[in-house]
Amino acid sequence: MASLQVEKRFDAAAYVAWEETQSERHEYLAGDVFAMVGVRQAYNVASGNLYSRLRRELKGSPCRVFIESVKTHIEAADSFFYPDVLVTCDPRDRLTPNYVSHPVLVAEVLSESTAGFHRGGKFAAYRKLDSLQEYVLIDVAAQCIEVFRRDAGNHWVLYDYGPDDDVEFSSLGLRVPIEDLLEDTREDGTEQLVAAAERP
Template structure:
């Protein structure tokens, strides 16, 4: 039996690699994990959601951000790239040195989304539903989570309640999803605009 030794990377090493990399990778407490490439459906759905939220939230205190920005989850030492995040007010940047945070703010890492959207793919669906959701719940500001299927019109919405997280799912293009964290309705038809199902 051949054993392999996987290298562990410091956070500084990961960040230096990520700044120069052509593709994106997530950081998992010492492990660098390349992200799989997306599909046309995945890109359309993520783009539709971002564009719709950007338009509807343009004159509010809420700001949607696309998947170019890394979310840092301190409790789990994880850096991930959700498909869409929404912030209530100014996004909080990650500061590495807490006695002088203004000197070491990470302009590429944020900490405080209220809403996270993940467009599911076969290779990531289980992780997005289970381990990522568990990690996201450690974020104090986080109040709503959308999991969006790309091969059929189906969205799972988790919303934070006093007694825990409430799940609602949606499977009709005729309905809208109430996003309580940002006070708007997101039509299923807008999520899947231009998407052809086989």
């Protein structure tokens, strides 16, 4: 999701209190506040596809899945972000109703305006979360998914997934066909045209 800088500066505690009074969402990075702006339909569909699949697969487990409107607190980076989808399996996160601090998986849907920040500064901040095992980037335009996975040596390894692949979320013990996660996200309308042509 894209963002615009707001002419306000806070410390983290003041930001959390202020954000609770706002009708729109804002991210926080070391004192700077950024208003979240709308996204294209396809990006929202991609977030929903991932959320609904993970929610279904993790039902009955200790893990909770959130979409878009729950903040992640990264204390080591003095940041609060709103990831498109996040998963936490840590009971400590049930004690902080305004945010999550121990996600195991974070996913972001890329746009032209946000791709650089998601791959750079935001990923650098997320890597400071000891709990985080996988960082997922969904590229709707390219119809692919990248998963950065933390290995046993604390290095982040990139796994690329394209057409016909099953996307592995090893932190959750799941594999999901990429076609399920990218369903109905082609912006040229080809999926709908093919479906219509196949109907009797």
